[in-house]
Amino acid sequence: MNIVVAGGTGFIGKALCGQLLRSGHRLTILTRTPAAVERLLGSTVTATLWDARNSGGWERSLNGAQAVINLAGAGIADARWTDRRKQLLTESRIYPTRLLVQACARLRVTPEVFVSASGIGFYGPHGDEVLDESSGRGRGFLSDLCVQWESTALEAASQGIRVVCMRTGMVLGPDGGALPRMSLPFRLFLGGPVMPGTQWVSWIHRDDLVGFIEWALANPAVSGPVNGVAPSPVIMAEFCRLLGLALRRPSWLPVPEFVLNTALGELGSIMTTGQRVVPAVAEGHGYQFRFREAQGALQAIFSSLR
Secondary structure (H helix, E strand, O other), X not given: OEEEEEOOOOHHHHHHHHHHHHOOOEEEEEEOOHHHHHHHHOOOOEEEEOOOXXXXXXXXXXXXXXXXXXXXXXXXXXXXXXXXHHHHHHHHHHHHHHHHHHHHHOOOOOOOEEEEEEEXXXXXXXXXXXXXXXXXXXOOHHHHHHHHHHHHHHHXXXXXXXXEEEEEOEXXXXXXXXXXXXXXXXXXXXXXXXXXXXXXXXXXXXXXXXXXXXXXXXXXXXXXXXXXXXXXXXXXXXXXXHHHHHHOOOOOOOEOHHHHHHHHXXXXXXXXXXXXXXXXXXXXXXXXXXXXXXXXXXXXXXXXXX
């Protein structure tokens, strides 16, 4: 396929683009730093300059594209959620998504599929309730953001484009996301669960998320929201116990809620509350997980670093 990717240099994007290239697809990466993309992914990709906010010459890269993948957006957990940070998180998702949808609408021949990132923050906290793609939205900043993000992406459906909104959980990998930061206290023998410890962690190994996206591109029966999570969510206390085992370190020092709330403010709620999310659409359409259990995923990640 001829695929255009926005957000192709981040923790998920670089792994996805590498896999798509290995599968024989032709890639155009929309980026602020074309030279850096070519150094990262090689000369086999086309790097096209864009600023994610304005129409321009980059739109020509969509001519002949069969698929568009939108992973653009500032990191949710990279900084405390001040009003200014919330504005950045919102604008860095909504603006590029809207730009891509509007650019597709001006094409004579539109892409077949538009895969746009989203998050399980859509559901908000739900305690022990099992959540699938048919579950309703929650409350709070993250839920509001995901609803707006998905609504913008789904406007492409009116052009006859199949839209997939990938609601991603905690993505596990050795070189990005939450895992390196979570593992640091364990390496210092100071690791333990974020309290209360009973909150659910819905996770996915990065290899499976990459597989999910490639699978969604090729599967015309898949559209709308898709939960990008493994089938076996675990509570925080168990996740941290398994993390300690993978690192060969104890999990003994709980992190009180008030510590996170003091340090991170509203952002701390990501860690102290959770969602028990399952991938009903993926399993219903036959996606084959490489990592179904957290123990195997964590062991694979940290054994590769030894």
